Amino acid sequence: MKVVIAMDSFKGSMSSLEAGEAVAEGIRRADEQAETVVRPLADGGEGTMDALVHGMGGEIQRIRVTGPYGRKVECRYGIIEKRKLAVIEMAEAAGLTLAAPDERNPLYATTYGVGEVICDAVAKGCRRFLVGIGGSATNDGGAGMLQALGYGLLDEKGEQVPFEAQGLRWLQRITSDRVLPELSECEFLVACDVENPLCGELGCSAVYGPQKGADPAMIADMDRWLLRYAQLADAISEMADPYYPGAGAAGGMGFAFRTFLHASLRPGAALVLEETGLEEAIKTADLVITGEGQLDRQTMMGKAVAGVAKIARTYRVPVLAFAGSVTKDVAGCTENGIAAYFPILHRVCTLEEAMKSENARENLADTAEQAIRLLRVGMQIHTEKRNDSVK
Incomplete structure (x- = not known):
């Protein structure tokens, strides 16, 4: 039997x-x-990295990256060498639990560290990525991550805007001429179990902003900035759809992954079942x-x-x-x-x-x-x- x-x-x-x-x-x-x-089993949330790495003969990597509020944090992610697969939990680099409750303020939170993790994995030979994006402290639309990967999110002077969500208020142009070249060889699979759009009444700012420390004024500002960001993104990517189901996941990370990295947004459990064979x-x-x-x-x-x-x-x-x-x-x-x-x-x-x-x-x-x-x-x-x- x-x-x-x-x-x-x-x-x-x-x-x-x-x-x-x-x-x-x-x-x-x-x-x-x-x-x-x-076989390991997980739903794309907390524990997915450990389940896949230990169940598929991978190794845990530990690196120092920029945390959600700018301080360096130790981040773990997994590599399954035989598949050139990196397994990343966004919360390790930009999670809500990395900040004390009285410190949480999405205006100043960044996803820059997530981009640093991706860069490290690319340098170590990974070309496939399974990313769980639950538990984030951020609402920057993935802007910080994109900046770490070499995208230019520029103000009117042609300089990078600040990495955190409030940087989007000064955003005037997005460029891709200095993007990490290896990204064109990479496939991104994003575990996404919500269908919220990027903006509007059901968008990330309105629905998830309060639990990350946002008040009504912040919510209105961030929603407006994210819509402008999506409009600028449309100039360089035909996939820039702020109303795509899941675009608002993890403070807009769903939008950034799909628009700029051509990621597939899929239910977490289905992704894990597929990867484990x-x-x-x-x-x-x-x-x-x-x-x-x-x-x-x-x-x-x-x-x-x-x-x-x-x-x-x-x-x-x-x-x-x-x-x-x-x-x-x-x-x-x-x-x-x-x-x-x-x-x-x-x-x-x-x-x-x-x-x-x-x-x-x-x-x-x-x-x-x-x-x-x-x-x-x-x-x-x-x-x-x-x-x-x-x-």
Whole structure:
């Protein structure tokens, strides 16, 4: 029996691969002959870099870059050498958590550090990029990133405007004659799970600005500056569409990536599933096991677990799901390709006890073991009945 295991992380307890290995351990207890294939799973947000790098034999890089408020920060990103692939989480260089709550002000926040990460990865041979853009502190439309990559965002004197969002108020012209040459060889895949446009009532300034420290006056100013920025971008790129779904993601990073780097904006879970080659593994599987910290009605609404179930359903491979907890409104799981789901807790305990890594791994392995034992019993009964009918 070949079992493909693709577990999302149990946040606070287990990473994606730790959960996958716990399931594999339980399966081996029940069936020593079973072949287990563990693949990382993530949705493009926090944890995606670690899941892909560790699951695909990559290496973590650590570099010093310009943080969201100008101070140098240590940023991690991953390289999967065999694919010339860099995996970047924008929040590592320009994340909201890199600043204290009383310091947050999107007028002065920049994405320059993200551009520095890209430059470093290009210098190390990467030509494909998977970028998660969640958790940003910025609202500069990706202007800082573009400046780090060699674009000219110039004022009326022909000088670079300040790197942060407020620099856009002085923007008069955008140039590309000094852009990093290797960018023309690069492919950018951006994990984007929102459809907000760049500007307007549903734009990044209005919707996400307040959580980054913007007041109504700032929101109005930034929205106006971003619209002007998009109009100037139209002069050098036919893809400059401020109303494209996802253009407003991460304070306008969706717009910058698509307009200037010709990036594809895709749901994060779908990108990860594609990069890990999960579909190829599932094609020849007898069983697929997936899961996450909590199964609920949102599980099947575009989350990573839903993507696994969809692929398995295409190849008519049964799916089991394990979770730390299961809510009452989870019925949609069985309607969307998950044959059965199991909470992994075996006794009454506190949330703190349940979330301890060692307890979570043990509970998950034990649940997997019992599920496979039950499955084997069912297979045995089926075989015996078939043999009796032949006789």
